[in-house]
Amino acid sequence: MRTLNQNSGRPAAKRKPRRRKPGRLNHVRLWILAIGMAAVSFHMYSWYYLGWNSIGKLSFSGFTSLLVGHFNMAAVFCLVLIISLILGGRLFCGYGCKLSAFQELTEWIYQRIGFRPQLVHTRARMVRLLILVPYLLPVLYTWQEVGLTTAYYDLGAVEPWTADIPQTVLGSVFYFASITFVLTALFGRRAFCRLICPFALFFQTFEHLPWVPRVQQRSRCIGCDVCTKACPMGVDVAGDILRTGAVKDPECIRCMVCVDVCPVKGLQYSLKRNNFPAQQPAMEPRFRESAFSVWFDFSLATLATIGGVWAATQITGFHVFLGASWGLIVGGIGWVAVRQFKAHRAKRMAHEQVAKEASK
Ligand code: SF4
Ligand code: SF4
Ligand code: SF4
Secondary structure, rough: OOOOOOOOOEEOOOOOOOOOOOOHHHHHHHHHHHHHHHHHHHHHHHHHHHOOOOOEEEEOOOHHHHHHHOOOOOHHHHHHHHHHHHHHHOOOHOOOOOOHHHHHHHHHHHHHHOOOOOOOOOHHHHHHHHHHHHHHHHHHHHHHOOOOHHHHHHHHHHOOOOOOOOOOHHHHHHHHHHHHHHHHHHHHHOHHHHHOOOHHHHHHHHHHHHOOEEEEEOOOOOOHHHHHHHHHOOOOOOHHHHOEEEEEHHHOOOOOOOHHHHOOOOOEEEOOOOOOOOOOOOOOOOOOOOOOOOHHHHHHHHHHHHHHHHHHHHOOOOOHHHHHHHHHHHHHHHHHHHHHHHHHHHHHHHHHHHHHHOOO
């Protein structure tokens, strides 16, 4: 329905959605992310096109290298990751992850073409739990079959990143970008992080450490909700601030968008506890759709993975089992997408109905 200009009574001109410009702190973060991605791209280029394999790969196989005492590039990567998790919580997600960069790129392109997908708060985040299982299965299987030492060598020697992405620079870019384009269009900003990434479950556990710096209240919050609307991770920032004086949601990746946008400059990223007592202690958390705690999620995923490996080796062929797991995951994601689409359409129709009745 076309709206009318209140002054002239003529149909109002369609307003172009305003482009979100990064604030100062978020800008710094985006630069750090971009520099990191340039380094990773150079690493891949040098591996595939210049043949510089001796530097080693950058991947989670470094955990295995650390376990067997081999200090290669992957081990350095994992060591830095562990230290950042212990000291800063999910800093890696905001400042170092390749998929973080691809999602920023996706958002930027969507903004340029005027497309603003709605951020959907959904129970689909439980999909992360399901994905963890087939993701870890091959790792545990390899450890069991060939032993830890051989596994670390084989994984580290094959290619620079991980075994599940195309082995060219352009192929990898296309692979990641296509994932983030589709998911962002369906579920809104940072959909991959919020709904799919299995590592988020592991990273979230570090968010409970008491010394991890957080976004804190700095001056009195006026409850305008601007921060909540701007948060790319769908965190109820205003709710957390009013309730506890700090952002305690383990989904926070320290992107600093909320700190930048607060109109009263009421937020800061700090180690120190703030001096503002909770303003609305009785307020219920909004947007917390998942009924499970992250610890429960994680324990369940670990148990399921161990059980899966056992089942794979005892009952059927490993590859059959792995294929079936991925089949179930893809089916599950499709099912959730259809449900989301239906819910979204029902909501839109309800809105249109209300608008129609109001205009009568
Ligand atoms: S949640 Fe996963 S994909 Fe998102 S930034 Fe963190 S590690 Fe990367
Ligand atoms: S709460 Fe603030 S810092 Fe954390 S993810 Fe949301 S906008 Fe970024
Ligand atoms: S933007 Fe600032 S003032 Fe507004 S709700 Fe968030 S913290 Fe409070």
